[in-house]
Amino acid sequence: MNKRWIISIILTLFICAAGVAGMFLIKGHLSDKLDQPSTILADANIETNDTIIENEDESLALKDIIQQAQKKVVKIETMDGSIGSGFLYNDMGDVITNAHVVSGVKEVTIITSDELFFTGTVIGISTDIDIALIRVDGMRGMEPLQIRTEKAELGDEVLALGSPLGLENTVTTGIISGLNRDLEIEQYFYEGLYQISAPIAPGNSGGPLLHSETGEVIGINSAASDIGTIGFSIPIMNVLSLIKSWSETPMTNLPGVE
Incomplete structure (x- = not known):
């Protein structure tokens, strides 16, 4: 009976010692992990920063196109x-x-x-x-400005540059909102025009219409509607010859x- 009692005490002490050792081992491992930066957070930050830089590059590219x-x-x-x-x-x-x-x-x-x-x-x-x-x-x-010989498409984003009302270095933005428009103003007949949503006014006449992604000339701003924001540009490819x-x-x- 005494022998069994002694064996029981020894087993109990062994289990307690193993438990204490395991607790210290886990605690030390977790402590090291807690001191390390979060991998998920770091990856998320990298992706977020990449996105921000990408947007800044796009913005700077547009500014560069305009300035040049x-x-x-x-x-x-x-x-x-x-x-x-x-x-x-x-x-x-x-x-x-x-x-x-x-x-x-x-x-x-x-x-x-x-x-x-x-x-x-x-x-x-x-x-x-x-x-x-x-x-x-x-x-x-x-x-000189570069000329784009490909025809613009509906929805293309554009920049209109010029001096509306005598205000130099004015830039307006918009899209190609219509294709193949025909109209007659005074002695001139305009055929196959681009209709644009970029605002233009007297003084813009003769200025370039640029493709906003490349900075290439796609048209010559020539007329504007008295009502609403509608302008018309002669496709450059039609008059190059x-x-x-x-x-x-x-x-x-x-x-x-x-």
């Missing part, structure tokens, strides 16, 4: 006080604008985004399509200019 494009967009003033916009087409200093901006004049004043003044000479103008080309010798050698012909062989006699 503004250097190549000009304000156009005529002797009679008319104001319009234009943009650099090539490294020869040729500036695209609307015909109605420079109608009846041979020379115009060109004002850049950094307030440099140049004299420009009209070297091409149409009496049917609202397009004209101005040569600005002082801008020769400057890098005419513009190129003027650049290579400037007109010697301009309609309406003596």
Whole structure:
């Protein structure tokens, strides 16, 4: 009987000792784990930071597109006080604008985004399509805007640059809200226009319509509706051949200019 009692006491002491040792072992292991950063939280932070950086990159890219494009967009003033916009087409200093901006004049004043003044000479103008080309010798050698030869699609996000109401370096945003619009204003017939939701106003005429993802020119802002936010832009691809012909062989006699 005494022998069994002694064995029972020994087993009890062994179990208690094992329990105490196990408790200290678990406590030490948990303590080490608690001191370590959470893997889930760290991964979540990395993913969140990546998202933020990605959005910042997209925002900076849009700002870069605007800042770079503004250097190549000009304000156009005529002797009679008319104001319009234009943009650099090539490294020869040729500036695209609307015909109605420079109608009846041979020379115009060109004002850049950094307030440099140049004299420009009209070297091409149409009496049917609202397009004209101005040569600005002082801008020769400057890098022009890139032209997109693919047709824009409904819903494409766009930027309209120019000098509405004489306010230089104005940028408005919108989308291509309609395709293949036709209209007639005064002497010009507009065919296959882009309808845009980016607000434009008098003074925007001749300024570029840019694809907001690439900064490439897709159109020439030409007209706006009196009601609502609806503008119209001539697809650049529709008039490139005419513009190129003027650049290579400037007109010697301009309609309406003596």
